[in-house]
Amino acid sequence: MIVSVEDTLLELKNFLISKGLEVHNLSEKIVSDAYIYSMKNNDAVDFYNSVEGKREGSLIINADNKSFNDILYFLNHRTYSSLF
Known part of the structure; x- marks a missing residue:
C-alpha cells in the first residue's frame, strides 16, 4: 500500500514507515492508495483538488x-467513518 501523508504530519509518517508501509509526503504528488491530512493545516477544497x-x-x-x-486500523481495513 502506498500512502501519502501531509508534510506537517512527520511523526505519523515515521510511525507508518515503522509499520512497514510505503509512505510519501503529500507534496511529492505520488498517486497513492491512501491520503492522510489534517484540517488544522488545510482547506478541504484545496486538499481535494491537490490529490490524484x-x-x-x-x-x-x-x-x-x-x-x-486508529489511522493504521483504517489503512489495514481500508475503511474510514467520516471525513468531518
Missing part, C-alpha cells in the same frame, strides 16, 4: 483527533 486518486479509488483520512493506531 487511483482509478479504483483511494482512501482519504482526516488525521485530526485520531490516534496513530
